[in-house]
Amino acid sequence: MTFLGIPTASSTGHLRAPRTFPEAAHDALGNAQLRRNLGDATATIRAKRAGVVAELPDWEQLRAAGAAIKDETLAHLDEYLIQLEEQVTERGGVVHWARDADEANRTVVELVRAAGADEVVKVKSMATQEIALNEALADAGITALETDLAELIVQLGHDAPSHILVPAIHRNRSEIREIFLREMAGVDPALTDDPRALAEAARTYLRRKFLSAQVAISGANFAVAEAGTLCVFESEGNGRMCLTLPRTLITVMGIEKLVPTWRDLEVFLQTLPRSSTGERMNPYTSMWTGATEGQQFHLVLLDNGRTATLADPHGRSALRCIRCSACLNVCPVYERTGGHAYGSVYPGPIGAVLSPQLTGVEHNPTLPFASSLCGACFDACPVAIDIPSMLIHLRAQVVDAKREAHHTPTPEAAIMAAAAWTMNRPRWWARGLRAARLSRFVRRRRALPPPLSAWTASRDLPDPPRETLRDWWQREGGVQ
């Protein structure tokens, strides 16, 4: 075997932002409708989650167990993947491995063609979003139909998902009604914007497709290494339709989505629904092992930057993520910018970590800074990923990457170095603090040059004191 060195991120697909986060955020902040939709939706889900989490007396123990189970999985990931492959194969499934998005897409396209299909139904899946599978299928002349209601809304609206769990969270009911009237073949022109009527329209539209589809494509929430069992958690039943009716089922799964033992699922069956939809349990969870009830089953295991993430001891716990989206729903930045600002299929706090990890920070240099480090995400995470610490860790990687790319330090690096130098010399520091009091003279102007202009654009400067604390102390503070 050739020695390949430390894996470097070699991911492809929908993970890279075309614009910086602040640029993309600017547009979102100016969109009042979006802001209202997001504010309402996240407030609703936060309250629901808080209620069902408070119900469980052992929530923190479950959280710790979830983290430990995923850490164990990652520490022996190669062994567990081999075990999973053995089990799935023994039960009549076929396992494929894909180094990156392109390889995964090629594999899926070949499988669909081999099944003689030119149309597939899809269960909502972050992994297939990540690798831009629908686009690859379209290029191969294969129509992919998203069957999750929100994914359908996004697909019909020629839009991009903006949330891990509720991809159309940025749309309100009347916008959805308009999309359906415009794009849904055979829809009743008298369709109202009542969510019940909209769901009914989707049911009618998709029913025939489900009954006739030959191939379905899904992701997976979990796979059990010791048993070969795959799991999909869903609400609408579109997942069950796709998983059970078509003759061929193709599941695309990130290599980190394993748990070692069947028993481990008892933890995630409790933490995932409560964290994601704020329900005690989602309406439907399907579990199957290998080829089931006469189906053909293919499992595609996807790396796409995950081994590079695994190689960073300070960053690998991001691979614990079970894609519940609790961190998005509590994030004050996400709540105001929405998912599109992150320029990746993984938005919000986990996206600000995971996207740069999967692509390498040089391809997503502004995402690690898209956080005030308020820590709400860490508290909400059901597998206790310390997202704030990881963001800080990635920020240092961004700075290092810039250092390597430029011969001269950036202005920011120069400021930071000067500040550190001064702060390590108390006498210079004391002089610097006295000089800072000169801001008294610019205060009335309320405008400073960049980068401080970003502050004075919306906030006044503080009134500096007549003397610094240390000067006061030296003058009289030592006297009791």
Place this chain on the structure above:
Amino acid sequence: MNEGAATSAREEILSRIRTALGDRPSPAPVARDYRVAGSVPADVEQFVDRLVDYRATVHRCGSDEPALRLKEILDARGVPRLVVPDGFPPAWLPAASLVTEPVSTETLDEVGAVLTTCALAVAETGTIVLDAGPGQGPRALTLVPDYHLCVVRADQVRAIVPDAVAELDPRAPLTWISGPSATSDIELRRVEGVHGPRTLDVLIVG
């Protein structure tokens, strides 16, 4: 599929993983200090409460009454025909027009109603688990029809999720059902009834 390429993708990914784990992480063992199987008594009333919360309709009856009660429930719903899978307890069969296996997907869609047993249930989450055992049929049976009537014996109700996991066979095709199908995709407001059954009736026996 080119066999050589497939092998090399597998080998390369496994090799990347081994390299990535060069620091030999040894995480702490999993502390299972949460409520494990057997630590909580099952509470049928809680099961009922949770089902109702999901907008399922719950009925109760004694162990000698299921056939009659099922007939009443079906009549009240105005269900003329329904699918009943193999292995459904003969003593429980209601006096109705029954469609037996094998059933095509089209027939399921057309009949639109199904009556099943279950493997077990979880009180705390209001969940019914099917494992394709007797009286449950293949997975599509409880999915395609618009109406699902499920009989749960009181002694099948477990307290919490770990109790259920401990008893189930992971290799059976498992379906965990918590209420009728639903979506929260529009403004995060829950709407019952999308692609799966829009109505779930549960009869608890005993």
Place this chain on the structure above:
Amino acid sequence: MRIAVFATCLVDGLFADVGKATIALLRRLGHDVDLPLEQTCCGQMHVNTGYPREALPLVRRYVDTFARYDAVVAPSGSCTGAIRHQHAELAGAAGDATLAEAAREVASRTFELSEFLVDRLGVTDVGAYFPHRVTYHPTCHSLRLLRVGDRPYRLLRAVRGIELVELPSADACCGFGGTFALKNGEVSTAMLADKMRCILDTGAGVCAAGDASCLMHIGGGLSRLQAGVRTVHLAEILASTESSAA
């Protein structure tokens, strides 16, 4: 007990009154207080902006400055959080096990003001008098990094003359986030706008918090609005008495 005050760089230069109040309060409670002048900054700004190497000398300086005291008290949840959660790790990452151990040791004796008063000194009534309508913003790092919980509220509730009004969505970030306020100025401003709306909704004339940094942010916004609400640090309220009442 020899107590040192770690004023933090912001308080030293821009909010001297907060430092004076912290010192006055601890003295009023009968303690010897020192303000060692070798202190400068905890290094959090450097670490959180991606410059951990530049922060290492500041960790060493902090340890050298404060190792000789029984307790170090800082009027800041954020800086205390950085000292407790970053210092030893920074030293360890730089391969300096001795410094890491020393940093851990000093961090274990470093307290945020409300922690120190309630946990170490066991007091909630510090004899303060502050006859104003106040709403309290619990800063993110005090809440989620230090877990100070209701300690600041217990201290405030014991203040004579105070009318404490609840802040809606209290645990939401004000949007400061250090250099985040500059790098993502517009998002930061949007967060600040919502925080200010909640503050103004309370009808309080004073917004209090335990961090000068967040107060600088909120205060800068309120000042720009000319909202007629002042920002006051928790230490300043607790240091106020009938004789000093402002």
